[in-house]
Amino acid sequence: MSELSELYQAVILDHNKKPRNFHVLENANHTAEGFNPLCGDQLTLYLALEGDVVRDISFVGTGCAIWKASASMMTQALKGKSKPEAEALFNEFHQMVTGQLDEEEEPNQLGRLKIFAGVREFPVRVKCATLSWHTMHAALNQQEKVSTE
Amino acid sequence: MATIEQLIPIKPRPSDGWDVERIRKDFPVLRQTVNGKPLVYLDNAASSQVPVMVIERGAQYIEQEHSNIHRGVHYLSMKATTAYEGAREKIKRFINARESKECIFVRGATEGINLVMHGYGRKLIGAGDEIIISAMEHHANIVPWQMLCEEKNARLRVIPMNDAGELLLDEYDALLNERTKLVAVAHVSNALGTINPIKEMIERAHKYGVPVLIDGAQAVPHMPVDVQDLDCDFYAFSGHKMFAPTGSGVVYGKAALLEKMNPFQGGGDMIKSVTFEKTIYADLPNKFEAGTPAIASQIGLGAAVDYLSIIGREKAAAYEHELLVYATERLSAIEGVRIIGTAREKLGVLSFVIDDIHPHDIGTILDQGGIAIRAGHHCAQPVMKRFNVPATARASFAFYNTKEEIDTLAGAIEQVVEIFG
Numbered sequence: 001m002s003e004l005s006e007l008y009q010a011v012i013l014d015h016n017k018k019p020r021n022f023h024v025l026e027n028a029n030h031t032a033e034g035f036n037p038l039c040g041d042q043l044t045l046y047l048a049l050e051g052d053v054v055r056d057i058s059f060v061g062t063g064c065a066i067w068k069a070s071a072s073m074m075t076q077a078l079k080g081k082s083k084p085e086a087e088a089l090f091n092e093f094h095q096m097v098t099g100q101l102d103e104e105e106e107p108n109q110l111g112r113l114k115i116f117a118g119v120r121e122f123p124v125r126v127k128c129a130t131l132s133w134h135t136m137h138a139a140l141n142q143q144e145k146v147s148t149e
Numbered sequence: 150m151a152t153i154e155q156l157i158p159i160k161p162r163p164s165d166g167w168d169v170e171r172i173r174k175d176f177p178v179l180r181q182t183v184n185g186k187p188l189v190y191l192d193n194a195a196s197s198q199v200p201v202m203v204i205e206r207g208a209q210y211i212e213q214e215h216s217n218i219h220r221g222v223h224y225l226s227m228k229a230t231t232a233y234e235g236a237r238e239k240i241k242r243f244i245n246a247r248e249s250k251e252c253i254f255v256r257g258a259t260e261g262i263n264l265v266m267h268g269y270g271r272k273l274i275g276a277g278d279e280i281i282i283s284a285m286e287h288h289a290n291i292v293p294w295q296m297l298c299e300e301k302n303a304r305l306r307v308i309p310m311n312d313a314g315e316l317l318l319d320e321y322d323a324l325l326n327e328r329t330k331l332v333a334v335a336h337v338s339n340a341l342g343t344i345n346p347i348k349e350m351i352e353r354a355h356k357y358g359v360p361v362l363i364d365g366a367q368a369v370p371h372m373p374v375d376v377q378d379l380d381c382d383f384y385a386f387s388g389h390k391m392f393a394p395t396g397s398g399v400v401y402g403k404a405a406l407l408e409k410m411n412p413f414q415g416g417g418d419m420i421k422s423v424t425f426e427k428t429i430y431a432d433l434p435n436k437f438e439a440g441t442p443a444i445a446s447q448i449g450l451g452a453a454v455d456y457l458s459i460i461g462r463e464k465a466a467a468y469e470h471e472l473l474v475y476a477t478e479r480l481s482a483i484e485g486v487r488i489i490g491t492a493r494e495k496l497g498v499l500s501f502v503i504d505d506i507h508p509h510d511i512g513t514i515l516d517q518g519g520i521a522i523r524a525g526h527h528c529a530q531p532v533m534k535r536f537n538v539p540a541t542a543r544a545s546f547a548f549y550n551t552k553e554e555i556d557t558l559a560g561a562i563e564q565v566v567e568i569f570g
Contacts, residue, residue: 003517004513004514004517004568007513008510008568008569013568013569016569038525039507039509039524039525039540040525040533040539040540041509042524051423062539063509063539064507064508064509064510065506065507065510065569066509066510067507070558104319111258122513124513125513127510
């Protein structure tokens with residue numbers, strides 16, 4: 001079951017158990033809700049933007065391990081990033097999990113997020129991995145609600 | 150930990166001589182591997198598999214009888230019409246309707262319920278009226294009534310349930326009153342497996358003169374149903390959950406009610422005459438069957454009824470109960486597994502959660518082992534809310550499943566627990 005162990009790596013399981021930045025952000029100036037009606041994953045994403053820069057970011061919600069770990073690691077990756085940098089990273093992440101980017105061969109800024117490459121072997125789980133990213137994108141652009149359907 | 154008797158009463162029913170290996174040969178789809186493992190199909194409550202006999206009957210129509218029904222005077226149209234109406238006759242006997250015209254062919258239980266909502270509800274339910282449903286309904290038996298209530302300014306009332314997943318009949322009694330215009334409840338819960346005491350519930354509603362619609366999608370494939378004995382006013386079910394192709398299904402209605410109702414959709418085949426001034430609708434059942442139906446699928450449904458008669462429904466039901474008891478026993482013995490839905494009367498549906506592991510992660514890991522289960526809210530979000538879980542994993546059984554498959558399931562669940570340790 002190598003594909004399974006590729007998907008459920010220790011780091012992902014750890015973030016599932018102990019999600020980082022998993023709380024309401026009191027000083028947030030951008031928020032958005034994300035919802036995956038297929039699985040019932042749902043989250044609220046909080047952004048504290050200072051000008052163009054993500055000063056702080058957090059989330060709350062319920063969902064599967066892939067969703068939670070992805071949201072948790074996204075919040076870590078985006079702190080201090082500018083809006084265009086965040087969007088660029090979303091784009092690379094999306095391309096990686098949908099099999100359009102070879103994270104080992106092609107240049108990218110994914111870093112530790114490469115751990116989610118295994119998701120591409122599980123097409124029905126791509127939505128779980130990308131929900132928090134879509135929601136972040138909406139928060140940046142001030143849309144209120146996001147659905148992956 | 151709860152004992153097995155607390156989780157499910159074990160009823161000694163005879164299933165001796167159930168040759169499951171022989172039965173499995175009738176289902177070609179089961180002969181395949183998934184992710185390198187033999188397919189273990191435990192998602193029967195979502196959709197069941199189709200036996201060769203049904204496939205061949207549908208194929209025979211397409212190869213030798215295909216044409217439109219009810220309108221041609223030519224040979225093929227007569228053949229097709231005979232086969233299609235023959236299927237209706239089989240359904241009539243299968244559910245013991247008084248007349249075959251009381252069996253309206255629809256796309257599935259959802260369409261059947263919507264037909265009653267439009268034909269009966271929109272005509273006969275108005276402002277201030279009340280509709281009673283239950284806390285364990287599938288969205289198909291919630292949303293149409295909500296839409297109606299919104300349109301008519303009527304009120305939706307909900308029968309609550311206890312922690313085992315059993316409806317509270319005293320509360321039901323308290324909800325029934327002279328404003329009640331319809332009761333709509335599931336015969337069997339798709340998320341919990343509970344068999345509701347519908348005969349008693351129908352009797353109580355009838356004391357107020359209130360008609361009752363039963364969502365029988367989960368019941369008809371797995372237990373004998375007699376609509377006259379139940380005295381239900383409407384009974385809807387889907388073909389694809391009873392070993393027939395998708396697109397087939399039935400809503401039974403008492404003739405007198407169906408006569409009173411508005412048609413559902415307008416179009417060809419549901420009319421006697423059409424002018425630009427006035428249309429005269431056809432008699433039952435055609436009044437409710439506008440347009441060309443899923444002829445091959447409905448003929449297949451007729452063949453599925455034959456198949457169930459040949460294998461023996463009572464025996465199949467007894468065997469499925471054995472599987473449920475065995476699975477309940479195996480799964481409840483695994484540390485961290487909690488079974489959702491422990492009603493005294495249950496069919497072969499086993500919903501469960503494991504600690505705080507999300508059901509979708511369970512589903513993915515099981516799929517890698519070739520095991521198909523459903524993970525999610527089962528189109529019953531209020532049920533999930535009632536049990537305070539976002540979703541459950543659900544294994545649901547049919548008479549072609551084996552105890553070995555349940556062992557495979559239990560082994561894979563142990564692996565899930567190990568991974569998430």
